[in-house]
Amino acid sequence: MITMTKVQAKTPQKLKTQSRSQASDERTAWIMAAPAFLGLLLFIAAPFIIAIFFAFTNYRLGSPLPLDFVAFQQFVRIFSDEAFQQALVNNSLFALFIVPLQCAIALGLALLINRPLKGMVLFRTLFFMPVIFPMALVAIVWELIYAPGANGILNAFLSTVTLGYWQPLDFLHHPDLALPAIMILSLWQGVGFQMIIMLAGLQSIPQTFYEAAAIDGANRWQQLIHITLPQMKNTIIFVALVTSILAFRLFDQIWILTQGGPNRATTTIIFETVRAVFKRQDVARGSAMSVVFFLVVLAVTLLQRRISRQEREIR
Amino acid sequence: MNQIKSYHISSRPKATIKLGLPISALICYLSLSLMALFYIAPIVYMVVSSLKPDSRVLTDGGSILAFIPVEGSLRNFQDVFRRVSFGRVMFNSMFITGMIMVCGLVVNALAGYALARLQWRGREVVLTFILALMIIPFETIAVPLFYQVSIIGWRDSYHVQIIPFIADAFSIYLFYSFFIGMPRELEEAARIDGAGPWRTLLYIIVPLARPVFATVAILTFLMRWGSYLWPLMVTTGETYRPLPVAMAAFENQVKLWGDIMAFGVMMVAPILIVFLLFQGWFVKGVAASGTGQKQ
Numbered sequence: 357m358i359t360m361t362k363v364q365a366k367t368p369q370k371l372k373t374q375s376r377s378q379a380s381d382e383r384t385a386w387i388m389a390a391p392a393f394l395g396l397l398l399f400i401a402a403p404f405i406i407a408i409f410f411a412f413t414n415y416r417l418g419s420p421l422p423l424d425f426v427a428f429q430q431f432v433r434i435f436s437d438e439a440f441q442q443a444l445v446n447n448s449l450f451a452l453f454i455v456p457l458q459c460a461i462a463l464g465l466a467l468l469i470n471r472p473l474k475g476m477v478l479f480r481t482l483f484f485m486p487v488i489f490p491m492a493l494v495a496i497v498w499e500l501i502y503a504p505g506a507n508g509i510l511n512a513f514l515s516t517v518t519l520g521y522w523q524p525l526d527f528l529h530h531p532d533l534a535l536p537a538i539m540i541l542s543l544w545q546g547v548g549f550q551m552i553i554m555l556a557g558l559q560s561i562p563q564t565f566y567e568a569a570a571i572d573g574a575n576r577w578q579q580l581i582h583i584t585l586p587q588m589k590n591t592i593i594f595v596a597l598v599t600s601i602l603a604f605r606l607f608d609q610i611w612i613l614t615q616g617g618p619n620r621a622t623t624t625i626i627f628e629t630v631r632a633v634f635k636r637q638d639v640a641r642g643s644a645m646s647v648v649f650f651l652v653v654l655a656v657t658l659l660q661r662r663i664s665r666q667e668r669e670i671r
Numbered sequence: 672m673n674q675i676k677s678y679h680i681s682s683r684p685k686a687t688i689k690l691g692l693p694i695s696a697l698i699c700y701l702s703l704s705l706m707a708l709f710y711i712a713p714i715v716y717m718v719v720s721s722l723k724p725d726s727r728v729l730t731d732g733g734s735i736l737a738f739i740p741v742e743g744s745l746r747n748f749q750d751v752f753r754r755v756s757f758g759r760v761m762f763n764s765m766f767i768t769g770m771i772m773v774c775g776l777v778v779n780a781l782a783g784y785a786l787a788r789l790q791w792r793g794r795e796v797v798l799t800f801i802l803a804l805m806i807i808p809f810e811t812i813a814v815p816l817f818y819q820v821s822i823i824g825w826r827d828s829y830h831v832q833i834i835p836f837i838a839d840a841f842s843i844y845l846f847y848s849f850f851i852g853m854p855r856e857l858e859e860a861a862r863i864d865g866a867g868p869w870r871t872l873l874y875i876i877v878p879l880a881r882p883v884f885a886t887v888a889i890l891t892f893l894m895r896w897g898s899y900l901w902p903l904m905v906t907t908g909e910t911y912r913p914l915p916v917a918m919a920a921f922e923n924q925v926k927l928w929g930d931i932m933a934f935g936v937m938m939v940a941p942i943l944i945v946f947l948l949f950q951g952w953f954v955k956g957v958a959a960s961g962t963g964q965k966q
Contacts, residue, residue: 481950
C-alpha cells in the first residue's frame with residue numbers, strides 16, 4: 357500500500373491532488389479512528405496500567421491508610437497465600453486435562469462431520485448449540501444433573517450402567533470430583549466452538565493433496581497421519597492456545613457452583629481475584645493477582661507464537 | 672475399500688449413498704449419535720424439568736421419567752413471572768448486547784477502514800497499539816476498571832455495561848484485515864468521481880463488506896450475551912441486571928428446580944430460534960475468528 361502511493365507521487369501532476377486529498381484524508385482518518393482509539397485507551401490501556409500501578413501499592417477501597425508503595429510485597433504475599441497457590445495448581449490442572457481433551461474431541465468431531473454424508477449439518481448444529489448458552493445457565497443445568505443421591509440423574513445413570521455397583525456421590529462437593537465435574541460441563545459448553553475452527557481448518561486443506569495420496573495408494577489412516585495432521589498443525593496450536601487461555605480465565609462456573617470449594621479444590625486465579633476485591637475491598641491484592649494472570653496468558657501466547665513460527669521456518 | 676476411498680477423495684457429497692452404507696460410515700454415524708446423546712440429554716432434561724411440578728424434578732431424576740414430562744404444565748413459567756420481573760431482565764440483556772453490537776459495528780468498522788485505507792501520520796503506531804491490546808484478556812483489567820467506574824459513579828447502570836465494550840481490538844483487526852484484502856479499483860473510481868472517504872465507505876465498502884459485519888456482530892454477541900463477571904461486579908439490584916446474573920440470583924433465592932429450569936428455558940429460547948435461523952452465519956463467524964487470528 358505504501359509503495360503504491362510512492363509510485364503515484366513520482367508523477368508531478370498527481371502530486372498536487374495527492375497531497376491535497378492526503379491532508380483532508382489525514383483529518384478524516386483521525387475522526388474515524390478516534391472513537392475506537394479513545395475507547396481502547398480509556399477502557400483497556402488505562403485500566404491495564406492502573407492494574408500494574410496498584411499491584412505495587414497497598415491500596416484498599418475505603419481504607420484509612422495512605423496510599424503507599426510497597427514494591428513486590430503484594431506479590432510475595434499472594435504467592436505465599438495457600439489459597440492462591442492452590443488456585444494456580446487448579447488452573448494448571450484444568451488446562452492440563454481440558455486442552456488435550458477438548459482439542460482431541462473438537463478435531464475428532466470435525467473429522468467426522470467433514471465427511472460427505474447426509475445429516476452432518478444437523479450434528480454440527482447440535483454440537484455448536486451450547487456455545488450460545490450462557491455459562492451461568494449451563495452451570496445451573498449441570499448442577500441439577502450432578503444432584504447428589506440416588507435420584508440425581510447422573511448418579512442414576514452411572515448406577516444403571518454399572519448394574520447397581522455405583523454408589524451415589526455428591527460430585528460438586530467431593531474434593532476429588534468437583535474439578536473434573538467442572539471440566540465436563542465446561543467441555544460440554546465449549547467444544548462446539550473449537551470444532552467449528554477445526555472444521556474450517558480441515559476444509560482449507562487442498563483436496564488435491566488427498567487425490568495425489570490416493571493415487572499413491574495411501575489409505576485413509578495414512579492420509580490422516582501424513583496429510584491432515586501436518587496441515588492442521590497451526591489450527592491445532594491455535595485452538596490449544598485459545599483453550600489454555602480459557603482454562604486460566606475459569607470463573608463463572610466456580611462462582612455459581614462451588615465458590616472455590618470444597619476445601620479450595622476448585623478455587624481459581626480469577627475467583628481469588630474477585631474475592632480479594634469483593635470480600636476484602638483489597639484492590640492492590642486483586643491487581644497483583646490480575647498481573648500474575650496476565651503474565652500467565654502472555655507466556656502461553658508467546659509459547660504458541662514461537663511454536664507456530666518454528667513450524668513455518670521448517671517449511 | 673474402493674468405495675471408502677471414493678468417499679474421501681470426492682469433494683462433492685454426491686458420492687452415491689446406497690442402502691448398504693459402508694462400515695466406516697456406520698461407525699461415523701454411531702459415534703456422532705453417541706456424542707449427540709451427550710449433547711441432547713441435558714437440554715431435554717432442562718426442558719422437561721421446566722414443565723414438571725417442582726417436587727417431581729428431583730425424584731424423577733432416578734429413572735427414565737426424567738425425560739418424560741409427567742404432570743406437565745406451564746405453572747413454573749407463570750411462577751417465574753410472579754417472582755421476578757423476567758421481562759425487564761430479558762430487556763436488559765437484549766438492550767445491553769444490542770447496543771454493544773450496533774455501536775461496536777460502527778466504531779470498529781470506522782477504525783478498521785481508517786487503518787486499512789487512509790494515509791495518515793500515526794497509522795502504524797495506532798495499528799501496533801491495537802494489535803498489542805488484543806492480548807489483554809478482560810479479566811486482567813476487571814479490577815481496575817471496576818475501580819475506575821466506581822470513582823466516576825457509573826455503577827449499576829446500563830452505560831457501565833455498554834460503553835467500555837464498544838471499542839474492541841479484535842473487531843477492529845477483523846475489519847482491518849477484511850478491508851485491506853478488498854480490491855482498490857472500485858474505491859479509486861469513486862474517489863476520482865469526487866466521493867470523499869465517508870461516501871466511499873458508506874456506498875462502496877459497506878455493501879461489499881457484509882460478511883465481515885456479520886462475523887463481528889456474531890462474535891460480539893457470543894462474547895457479550897453470556898458475560899457474567901462484569902455485570903456481577905457492577906450491578907447491585909434487579910433493575911440493570913442481565914439474564915445470567917439474574918438467573919444465578921434466582922437460583923439462590925428460590926431453590927425450586929422446576930422454576931429455575933423454566934427461567935433457563937425462557938432465557939435461551941429466543942436466542943435459540945435466532946441461532947437456528949441463522950446458524951450458517953454463526954458457523955462462518957466463528958470459523959473466521961480462527962482463520963482471522965492465525966495470520
